[in-house]
Amino acid sequence: MKYIESVNNSKVKQWKKLLTKKERDKSGTFLVEGFHLVEEAIKQGEQISEIIVSEKVGLPPRWDLGSTPVTTITEEISDSLSDTEAPQGIYAVCRQANPEAGNAKSLLLIDAVQDPGNLGTMIRTADAAGIDAVIVGRGSVDIYNSKVLRSAQGSHFHLPIIRGDLHEWMDKLQEKDIPVYGTALEGASAYTDISGGDSFALIVGNEGNGVGKDYLANTTANLYIPIYGKSESLNVAVATGILLYYLKK
């Protein structure tokens, strides 16, 4: 087991850079933090490339590390790798997946969702609902942002999360007769008018502006969730949950 105690060590510098999207994409890796996410990375097994642990922290004996290298670091270095208030002192470097989702029949398409907590919660919700793949379009926060990873609680290791062009995906899905449902406040049908099933794609969009009009013009149908009270709208992750669980039923 390696031990690093200098904050100037080149590996430490490289890990810290993974807090930026630029370096994540350049290296094709990302950093997960905390016991739950590291355990999910270990369980999945294919993407994890190394474990980093503070000397103040113990590895749970139940973890089957296989041949994954482990490096021990000082608490000071550990704290410098975290953007949380109470770092758990454990990290894993993982490879970005390059998943195929050509056979996916149920998909969540995400247009320009900017809050990392929302995006992560939507990925977690899609996972729970048994959706086959999540496609994240341009204008959304990075899928490997640390807060997205935390909010998704490990779902990045459970289903394909793909950065893609939503227009291309919509075309491809509709060619296969998979209905594509947009979400909109105007010119839309109540979601309960649609019967759902095993095969569908749902597009949800930006917190302030909703789904882009150019997408809505090319859907099979657009749906809205009725507002029975006085709030103007629902949180996008909550709306996603209501729609996915309704459509999957």
Add this chain to the structure above:
Amino acid sequence: MKYIESVNNSKVKQWKKLLTKKERDKSGTFLVEGFHLVEEAIKQGEQISEIIVSEKVGLPPRWDLGSTPVTTITEEISDSLSDTEAPQGIYAVCRQANPEAGNAKSLLLIDAVQDPGNLGTMIRTADAAGIDAVIVGRGSVDIYNSKVLRSAQGSHFHLPIIRGDLHEWMDKLQEKDIPVYGTALEGASAYTDISGGDSFALIVGNEGNGVGKDYLANTTANLYIPIYGKSESLNVAVATGILLYYLKK
């Protein structure tokens, strides 16, 4: 219109104290921040007691302020009242409501939800779903916490949000033959086995531990949301949305 430029002004000190629960409860007031929340406070009209605005910010002409006093402050004071990264420079002091909900037929009961974003989103979701009242039990984050207010997006001004004893509420509701549904992972029925309707109470609980066992033992029935994929659970606000929209249908 009053103008205050000293950060040591006694009113400024009092407003700042409203960032703490202790002072909010002592004074029976709370502070909302940002154009949307201040506008919701103005529209509701009954709880607003004063508006505070940075000298760098203009009041939208559409706002009907009535006799609500307005105080202008420096940008420096304005920034000191905010706990957001990009303060909008507009605030309102509002009185805490002391609502009755004796006739409420559809209720959301919240047990020990600690994340302010979750609690606010749940209040917003209850509002959207047309729920009559939200009862917040012990162990939850303060309903007037600034992040709860922001996430609820004005729903505090739309429906009764009551701090209460959940056991007492459960007893009272069941005496009136209003079914009380808990949410649980074990010993529960799939939510789709229940038919819902206009009259019900739903109890949702803590992010890590769920609803307290002493509550679950006294419900009409306990429900779970099936997990079809590999995530362990749903976010509590998302689960609340799925259940409320299902039960209200």
